Amino acid sequence: MKKVVFFMMITILLSACGEYNKILKSTDYEVKYTYAKKYFNEKKFSKAATLLEELVTILKGTKDAEESLYLLAQSYYGMKDYQTASQYFNTYYTTYPKGEYAELARFYSGYGLYLDSPDPRLDQAQTYKAIQELQLYMEYYPQSERATEAQNILFELQEKLAYKELLATRLYYNLGNFMGNNYSSCVITAQNALKTYPYSKYREEFMFFIIRSKYEMAVASVEEKLQGRYRDVVDEYYNYINEYPEGKYLKQVQKYFDYANGRITDVY
Template sequence: MMKNFIGFLLVIILMSSCSEYQKLLKSGDSQAMYKKAVEYYNNGDYTKASNLFDGIRMVFQGTSKAQSVAYYRAFCSYNQKDYEVAAELFKQFVSIYPESSYAEECLYMIGYCNFLASPKARLDQSVTEKAMESFQLYLSRYPNSSRKEQINEYMDEMRDKLSYKDYLSARNYYLREKYKSAVVSLENCLKDYPGSKYREEIMYMLFNSKYEMAVNSIEDKQYERYNAAKEEYYYFLNEYPESRYVKEMARKYEIINEFLKPYDVDEEE
């Protein structure tokens, strides 16, 4: 009986709460709506808070409460994990209230929300790039921020993701034996992400791609392309002399030298 009574009370309370919320939405009493929205927000009911703040934001435009409403709206979206919308709302806040005491926090939140919205490496990374740009802007404005170390960790994580995406794209060309496209993509990977954790494999694929281009090339281009592969072998060996790829590459290097030997004799003469 007691359980049934408690359940009945909860239903009554819930219905009362919903009724109060619906009445507020229709009331047009902006002050009461603002007060209740803050209460909902503090209690973690971000959906109701967001709806109420949306309902009064135009009413408070140009007033002292406008900034507060904009701040709460952005954090409502953030707490509902609607990160891309939240990032846009934080961006609007910084644009409208650049001198606000909340401006630094909101500028950080633009980058952080986009960081959280950043998808897996195989997908489009425009949101990741937005996050990095926002964090860079934040650090340029607040170079001594206590958030600096954490931001740098986020930036490293996103750089790894971007380098992995480029690596996957280049490897795809390589595996499909599109060696000319692979060379371009692999060289861009090394240029754009010199500290990539995939650097060893990228350089290995770059050597193999240039080697295969030389082997399968027309006669007029073979000398130039074998030389390019030979140079790539030296670059790799200089950086990774103990690599598991060295034996395989050394066998191909011998083939390269065999091909170039007559040219070397001609040069000596």
């Protein structure tokens, strides 16, 4: 019985393969397109994409041109090849800016890149591209039912970029004075992040690293810069407590303040 089932499965498989190979070689493009849509609906995206790659050129100027290009983009999306999908979605909405699938193409162009966005420790070119595509979507379709989802994704991607800056901030602080003044780089990185991502959930930690690094620079300062650096620590302390009067780093920044403030001797 098992042998009978096995041979039936082999027969069905060979028949299916034979069908697909026959369609690949066919010059009847209407039949080919019918099968491309059939494979797409069956979620056989690789087969659909192979057929559609040929058909989108042949079908240009016909009633099926628009749909075939969109289906090609969706086929790559279904294969989780989000970069290629985004390129085809981009081609679609550029070619058919008022097309039937223009809104979906703009959304999925950015959404696919969002799904493909790498770990914060890696290059974020894909993340920036996803943000760009989703921002364009929001500009074109601010009242869309997907607008809220797109906005939430934008916040998430921006937080990922903020976190990447936080990783750099932490690294500079941990390097300290190794091969240069990394505390200064820590401050600059954190300050730039606060300007770029002012509403980030990492805001408090950025502010903490600024005062922490300025404290370290003051402790190791040469005499002629000492008083100015003490005042910097005091200024950053007030910046911090004004925003976070009950912040999670309050005890530490209080120590930095007490140390610096008690050593300021020049009065203006």
